[in-house]
Amino acid sequence: MEDLNKQLDFIIELDKLKAIYRQALLKSDNNRFENSAEHSWHISLTAQILHEYAVEKVNITRVMSMLLIHDIVEINAGDMFAFSDQKVLAEQEAKEAAAANRIFGLLPEKQFLNFKKLWFEFEKAETVDARFAKAIDRILPLLQNMRNEGGSWVKHGVKKSQVIKRNKYLEGLAPQLWLYVCEQIDLAVEKDWLINS
């Protein structure tokens, strides 16, 4: 039962991600902040629906697993607004690596190593699967903000150039999605939801 007990401890630990709130606002629930658990669900499904747009071969099972686990480190490290300054983001990276060791380390050795490897692959974003996963993680806030009068962009005075940079993973990997994103960004500038610079 030793392995099972470790696995159950990890599963219960996961409950804590439901208490980690992001900057994204949920129009569907009185504009409350979104938490990282429900966000992870949403992007896993989004990846499944949109992976036909990738022009390189994506292993959707690996992508879904990556997206399901990618935010778990926030249980220790907290969520960091995507457009925070570079120094803050660098400190966050170190915190997240330590968190990966502690939280995935609750699992039996083999699962611990698998999840840690998958999480690092996502973070580095060098493989096709990881780049696609990152791209999906980043397109969703754009979709949400576009349906919510600019949402977190307006609240934090975000610039067009920041959103373009953040969504660049799509450019070569899923050109049709990239085109859509560029059009939406222009529309957001027109509506004063993004700063034109």
Add this chain to the structure above:
Amino acid sequence: MEDLNKQLDFIIELDKLKAIYRQALLKSDNNRFENSAEHSWHISLTAQILHEYAVEKVNITRVMSMLLIHDIVEINAGDMFAFSDQKVLAEQEAKEAAAANRIFGLLPEKQFLNFKKLWFEFEKAETVDARFAKAIDRILPLLQNMRNEGGSWVKHGVKKSQVIKRNKYLEGLAPQLWLYVCEQIDLAVEKDWLINS
């Protein structure tokens, strides 16, 4: 772009599942009610971690997809407490079938049919994948209640026999998990978290 627009409408529709609250209480977030989106995330990962306990061959990719979509119908039909009476549960079934047609119907034809089929497979729980997915959906509230002094069981005066019946999918399919569940149920009775009948 027509297919993409349909897919994006579906993806935005999913936000509404974050506003559907279940009876489960989240100890990790001041005992607020859990919503169906974060629950779906949690059980998809739980399935991935525990599928080695299944004694029949489980296709974990299909199981994860099933669990990610299984509650989407609640956007229209609402969540129904597992231990509601039979008449109420039967009415819920009809509402959910209509919801599946409307919500999955937002997608292009091929994805619509795939998701609808997968959802019906989960609901019927006849295949190994669907039985395992159901079993996982049902074990998690038990784990949560056991770490939260009985949680929703205590609040609603749930009986031991109801919880045993609900977790029966595990019996043949994952005997080690079934044994664990039976022990936990006995412990819950001992602690007066479940009614002994």
